[in-house]
Amino acid sequence: DGGITQSPKYLFRKEGQNVTLSCEQNLNHDAMYWYRQDPGQGLRLIYYSQIVNDFQKGDIAEGYSVSREKKESFPLTVTSAQKNPTAFYLCASSEGRANQPQHFGDGTRLSIL
Amino acid sequence: GESVGLHLPTLSVQEGDNSIINCAYSNSASDYFIWYKQESGKGPQFIIDIRSNMDKRQGQRVTVLLNKTVKHLSLQIAATQPGDSAVYFCAEGRPETNFGNEKLTFGTGTRLTIIP
Numbered sequence: 001d002g003g004i005t006q007s008p009k010y011l012f013r014k015e016g017q018n019v020t021l022s023c024e025q026n027l028n029h030d031a032m033y034w035y036r037q038d039p040g041q042g043l044r045l046i047y048y049s050q051i052v053n054d055f056q057k058g059d060i061a062e063g064y065s066v067s068r069e070k071k072e073s074f075p076l077t078v079t080s081a082q083k084n085p086t087a088f089y090l091c092a093s094s095e096g097r098a099n100q101p102q103h104f105g106d107g108t109r110l111s112i113l
Numbered sequence: 114g115e116s117v118g119l120h121l122p123t124l125s126v127q128e129g130d131n132s133i134i135n136c137a138y139s140n141s142a143s144d145y146f147i148w149y150k151q152e153s154g155k156g157p158q159f160i161i162d163i164r165s166n167m168d169k170r171q172g173q174r175v176t177v178l179l180n181k182t183v184k185h186l187s188l189q190i191a192a193t194q195p196g197d198s199a200v201y202f203c204a205e206g207r208p209e210t211n212f213g214n215e216k217l218t219f220g221t222g223t224r225l226t227i228i229p
């Protein structure tokens with residue numbers, strides 16, 4: 001089955017620690033995205049990538065970093081500089097063309113120990 | 114899993130009845146709209162989309178209506194089933210420089226509960 005796989009489902013971070021969230025897609029999509037979801041708020045864009053080896057900051061990129069070395073993979077690192085990392089993180093992908101929906105993985109819930 | 118959107122508008126509907134979920138969007142430049150369904154602890158699931166050159170689009174048991182004059186979007190679900198219970202939210206997309214395709218802005222959602 002084609003889809004987007006995020007791992008792990010639950011992740012815990014200690015103070016001063018960087019953690020990396022995995023996102024893999026087998027949909028052959030060019031574009032990939034990372035969003036953060038907090039209770040009572042709409043999804044907020046962290047980073048996006050329209051093509052391999054290129055990515056751009058979204059609306060709330062501070063304290064996060066990404067890489068896009070392969071078309072199917074777009075890992076997100078939550079650094080120690082992100083002071084409020086507790087959230088539900090969602091990865092999405094799309095064909096990257098106009099009027100095409102983004103499709104989402106099942107998320108990673110990050111909590112602070 | 115933990116529910117997302119602890120203070121969402123809620124809608125309770127009897128099983129078998131039709132549901133209508135509304136969404137007001139903010140940007141008149143938005144030209145693409147999507148409805149998503151999100152169950153607890155899961156990622157959003159694509160339901161249906163509509164382009165701004167259309168007023169109505171139908172899918173399986175779902176219909177999306179777009180009123181550009183008042184910037185309003187609605188999702189109608191026919192003959193609701195227990196499995197329809199979830200949070201539903203809309204997204205508006207508009208072209209943005211350097212973004213390639215539309216950048217999406219997401220609503221906070223409505224929690225739909227189906228009463229057996």
